[in-house]
Amino acid sequence: MIVVNLDVMMAKRKMSLSQLSEKVDITLANLSILKNNKAKAVRFSTLEAICAALDCQPGDILEFVPDEEAEP
Template structure:
């Protein structure tokens, strides 16, 4: 998938655990884990906003576009 979630990187820089972020954002640990491990198919803007607020970051710090290699 060309969109990569760098949530674990931002959390490490902020020294915040998944449990702490889950409590601050009021999202289940399971759903946050799905997002962190790049298994999410979508993310709501309200969720992204809450994560950015809790981590004091921008959406671009968490989401990254990485083009897939094309086979020729």
């Protein structure tokens, strides 16, 4: 399973969801879905915009966790 650590990077950059939403021009609802690990997919263009806004790499946001270690 892929875990999205967007909240961790946002905290490290002291950026709120609404600030990130403005910077990357993505709705709060869609960012919230991504942040809460409810997204089924993410566009590379979205990932690129988030990485640019948070000055990070995709691997800082996305993490692979084997299913037996994943949260229920």
